[in-house]
Amino acid sequence: MALVRTDGVPYAYQYPCKELNRTSFVWWIRDDVGRFVKAGMTWMMGSCSIVEGESIVLLEALKAMEQRGTSHVIF
DSSP, X not given: OOOBXXXXXXXXXXXXXXXXXXXXXXXXEEOTTSOEEEEEEEEEESOOOHHHHHHHHHHHHHHHHHHHTOOSOOO
């Protein structure tokens, strides 16, 4: 029997970022009425400062918007 957290995620799949020397970035996009449109996640080896991390995730979101052909985006 596997150990499972209250949110249903097995402990076997939990890896603290510091142990793997990775940093994760998550972003999501909503439309003008707040409905979910798209989300993304990026992993980077190593660590970075908060300002660097926020800059990287903003760049990734901008790239996703460009790929979708979306214009008039407010961040």
